[in-house]
Amino acid sequence: MNALVGERMSIITNKPQTTRHRIIGIVSDEDYQVVFSDTPGIIKDPAYKMQEAMNRFVNTTFEDADIMLFVTEPAETYEDDDPIIFKLNKVKVPLFLVINKTDTVEPEVIMEMIQLWNKRVKFSETIPISALNKTNTDTLFKLILDNIPEGPVYYPKEQLTDKPERFFVSEIIREKILLFYKQEVPYSCEVEIESFKETTTKAGEPLVRISALIYVARKTQKAIIIGKGGIAIKKLGSEARKSIEQFLESKVFLEMHVKHKDNWRDDERSLRNFGY
Numbered sequence: 539m540n541a542l543v544g545e546r547m548s549i550i551t552n553k554p555q556t557t558r559h560r561i562i563g564i565v566s567d568e569d570y571q572v573v574f575s576d577t578p579g580i581i582k583d584p585a586y587k588m589q590e591a592m593n594r595f596v597n598t599t600f601e602d603a604d605i606m607l608f609v610t611e612p613a614e615t616y617e618d619d620d621p622i623i624f625k626l627n628k629v630k631v632p633l634f635l636v637i638n639k640t641d642t643v644e645p646e647v648i649m650e651m652i653q654l655w656n657k658r659v660k661f662s663e664t665i666p667i668s669a670l671n672k673t674n675t676d677t678l679f680k681l682i683l684d685n686i687p688e689g690p691v692y693y694p695k696e697q698l699t700d701k702p703e704r705f706f707v708s709e710i711i712r713e714k715i716l717l718f719y720k721q722e723v724p725y726s727c728e729v730e731i732e733s734f735k736e737t738t739t740k741a742g743e744p745l746v747r748i749s750a751l752i753y754v755a756r757k758t759q760k761a762i763i764i765g766k767g768g769i770a771i772k773k774l775g776s777e778a779r780k781s782i783e784q785f786l787e788s789k790v791f792l793e794m795h796v797k798h799k800d801n802w803r804d805d806e807r808s809l810r811n812f813g814y
């Protein structure tokens with residue numbers, strides 16, 4: 539979605555289940571408006587209520603999308619009886635097969651994938667792309683425009699997304715947590731922005747003061763996030779601040795705290811508060 543929208547809307551990491559919400563990216567021009575929805579991947583056997591909520595975000599797109607893009611990649615394999623195949627075969631709107639990461643394998647591998655997938659599902663278009671190198675992403679965008687139904691303009695032209703800046707700030711912090719911590723720790727974290735104040739520095743430059751609270755699911759994880767003598771959280775804070783400054787195009791003062799909230803991933807109230 540970032541490659542198509544040309545903005546960094548969704549956070550990206552090498553870890554699975556990076557995206558937890560349905561994130562919208564809007565592209566408007568004189569004669570069109572495309573509203574992209576990036577979703578989590580489908581989780582086969584949800585282990586937490588949070589993962590059930592992630593699957594619900596995916597399901598909402600099956601209900602309201604005008605076009606669906608099934609994005610897969612050479613390293614991802616599915617059995618012939620995977621439930622997603624059944625689900626894709628029931629899609630009534632134009633359905634595209636998008637094979638990403640063509641930069642990672644020989645063209646023959648992509649050809650084989652195309653053949654295999656087209657035997658499984660009736661796609662209206664098949665497009666191999668590299669989101670990284672932006673190979674074929676323009677073609678994909680044109681195909682989307684060709685297939686999109688006419689309709690009213692939903693958002694003002696300048697609007698890029700539907701969520702407030704503080705949501706993206708929390709996502710940037712979560713991205714850094716995914717990058718800097720190992721195993722289960724990043725999956726146990728949620729970030730809440732406690733305050734977000736636009737002010738100015740003494741010199742009169744714009745400054746955003748942000749206070750973020752990192753929730754962990756177990757007490758022991760709090761010590762891991764903070765690290766010995768606070769070294770880990772210091773690095774996290776400084777890297778997150780740099781990215782937030784880029785995103786907000788402003789100087790940022792970032793303050794972070796860590797709190798444990800036992801098993802929040804299975805707690806309905808916490809999940810509701812966190813927007814799941």
Ligand SMILES: Nc1nc2c(ncn2[C@@H]2O[C@H](COP(=O)(O)OP(=O)(O)OP(=O)(O)O)[C@@H](O)[C@H]2O)c(=O)[nH]1
Pocket residue numbers: 549550551552553554555556557558577578579638639640641642667668669670671
């Ligand atoms: N080589 C290569 N890597 C890519 C390409 N597109 C994405 N990646 C990498 O693939 C990894 C996963 O990217 P994400 O955008 O987080 O993937 P996702 O499908 O949204 O995954 P989740 O949000 O975790 O469900 C990251 O390390 C990206 O940098 C591509 O075209 N080529």
Ligand SMILES: [Mg+2]
Pocket residue numbers: 548549550556557577578
């Ligand atoms: Mg993602």
